[in-house]
Structures are given as C-alpha cells and as structure tokens.
Amino acid sequence: MALLVHKYGGTSMGSVERIEHVASKVAAARARGDQVVVVVSAMSGETDRLIKLAKAIDPRPVSRELDQMIATGEQVTIAMLAIALEKMGVRARSYTGAQVAIRTDRAYNKARIRHIETERLLADCNAGIVPVVAGFQGIDDDGNITTLGRGGSDTTGVALAAALKADECQIYTDVDGVYTTDPRVEPKARRLNRITFEEMLELASLGSKVLQIRSVEFAGKYKVPLRVLSTFVDGPGTLITLDEKKTESGVEEPLIAGIAFSRDEAQLTVAGVPDRPGIAAAILGPIGDANIEVDMIVQNVGADGTTDFTFTVSRGELDRAAEVSRKVAESLGAAGIRTATDICKVSLVGVGMRSHAGIAAKMFKTLAAESINIRMISTSEIKISVVVEDKYLELAVRSLHKAFDLEQAP
Ligand code: ADP
C-alpha cells in the first residue's frame, strides 16, 4: 500500500463531468489499496476571471484582498470533488489551506509555504477517508489568506507530499508528461520518460509552465518522487529524477532535454550613458530596490565615450521599470530610454551541454538559416537563451527542435 498525492489541474477540474472523471481516478487508486491525498486547482479560467473582476475595480488591487478573492476558486472545486467521491461511495472530506493549516509567509500573491500540519490528513487517511485539499493557498501567522503565485497548486501538491512523506507526488494534467517542448507549439514534440530535476528546474524557470518552478525546487530539496501524467489517457508519464546523465539503459543523456520559451518578456534600453565604472550599478541598483527582477543584461562597448545599456524584465513590470530608469537616465545625463515588448525568449536546456562544445554555434546557425535575428544571448552550464522578435517564436522553436533531432528518441 502506497501513500500518494494526486494533484489535478484546472483543465482536469474544468466541468462537472471532468470532476466526476477525476473522482473515478481517485476511487480506482483507493480500490487498488493506495491511500490518496488529493490537491486540486480551480476550474480552468476561474482564477483569470476572478483577477479580472478585481482589476475592474482597481488595476492594482490591494494584494491582501486579491488573495482573499482568488483563493475562492479552489474552495469550490474541493467541495465538488468531495461530493463526487461521496456519491461514488468513497469517503472524502474537503479542506481549504487554512483548515489544513498550510502556513505561509506574508508575501501575498507569491507566498512561500513554511509548514504544513499533517495530523488531520493522516488521521483521515488512516480512517479510510480521502482528504481533498485546496491548492494554491495558505494562511499566514495572523490568519490572513495567502496565495502561492500562478500555477501554485503544483507546489501545494509537492509540499504536501514532502510533509506526508508520500511515496509519490503525481501531477495529473492535460498532457501525458513533460515533452521536449510545449506540444501546442511543436506537435512533433516527444514525451520524455524521465528528466533530471536540474533540467526540469531550468525548463520551468525559462517558461515551461507544465510545473510551477517552486514545486520543482521543493521536490528537489525534499527528494519527493515527482511524476507528471495525463488525467485523460493512461500511461507512465514523466518521472523527474535525481540521478544525472544516465537513462534507464545506462546510456548518456542526450545533449538537449528540451526547449523552453517565454512570451512574458520586455526589453529596456538606457541609451547614451557615459561609459565609465559604476554605470551598471547605478542603473540596476534602483531597479533592484524597486523589487523588479532583471533577467538578461547587455552592455555594449562604447565608441564615443557613451554606451547603451539593455536589460529585460517581465512584461508586467515594464511600466514600473521604465519609470525608475527614466529618473536614473536623467541623473546620469543619458540620452534617454527605449522599451520593446515585441520580444520573446527561447532556450535550449540539457545537462549534456556541460560536456559538449558547439551547441551555441549550432543554435545560432539554425536561427540564422531562418533569418531570425538574435537580440540578446545568455548562457549557463546547462542552458542557452536567446531573445528574438516574438513573431518568430514558433519558427524558432520548431527549427531548433528539428536541428537538434528532438523528435527522435535517443
Ligand atoms: P494544469 O492546469 O493541469 O496545471 P498547465 O496548463 O499549468 O496545466 O500545464 C500544462 C500545459 O503546459 C500543457 O497543456 C502544455 O501546453 C504546457 N507545456 C509547456 N511546456 C511543456 C512541456 N515541455 N511539456 C509538456 N507540457 C508543456
């Protein structure tokens, strides 16, 4: 008998029929003799709908109240699933984050889980009752409701699995595993049987939203066996593994595990800044102080004693970043600032890159052959990212997928 955490995402919970289908999957696991704790998302589209409602009143709603509001989506689906399970003769009980006592810090909209009370959940399991827990939400020390950031139900699932010392955390979604890239952009993408935590972490942080990045961090830190599977078709899914470089057959991992991309990118250039020491700090210091995360940075070599300084931020933060940069530009006597939002980021990820040269060159050659201009480049040991015009996103992903033979099983 295993203890499993099942997490079902928004599409899986998207209608009465789908919730009944989820209930039948939980019932089947119970019938096999496993204990199950379930974590669910809101019905697909619900969180977006709630955010839109709040923003109709104020484009920058008070963060405490926004969390109070958007946490309601999951409160509906936990009860719906518990009702469906009970109707099937499976004993079940729904819990909000606060009822479980999923304790978080106070950072509304992006709270981090600090502690989970497991007593009640374990007592339910031992009594043959299936606990159904609301994903994405928790409670701070003062009893305020917090949420964990978009896609946060994945993190609730993994954190619960860690706290309960579950045998596996199973993330059920609308694809049957982790693919070499988003199958919606490249239909020839291939499902991976396994992927290392390191690679999954990079893919998630570079834009693959199949798992929230914090859930992968959590699973790596607490060594939670993590699997991504489909709610709708049976199959082995993708196992996220700790061991590096070896596949089942003991052969070396392929060079590239997958391609991630992100449309949530904006570029900001401070033009004509004096080319002298301290400029990067003068520009990025105030950006950091404003709590804006900077991703890629390029400073060109100056010609006439001045230079352009360019960096990227997420689109939602561009206005604030521009406001801050405009002031800095003035104080530095720079020519001014320029912004662009018609960009995207495409990244190759693979632990195999560590031991291979020439991957960057092949990437650039592939993009050049499609006449795709590269605006920025950034590399690390296991990834190469480029910023290109967003109208080329699909073309870039597909041509790289083909060039690196990702559709072929290694
Ligand atoms: P859920 O609502 O179940 O949490 P999400 O929409 O958050 O589901 O995540 C699943 C989606 O992630 C898929 O439908 C797919 O379009 C997208 N996705 C992006 N990159 C990948 C990838 N490498 N492998 C599989 N799916 C991916």
Ligand code: ASP
């Ligand atoms: N409902 C939340 C969202 O849409 C959390 C989740 O689905 O994981 O972001």
Ligand code: MG
């Ligand atoms: Mg998700």
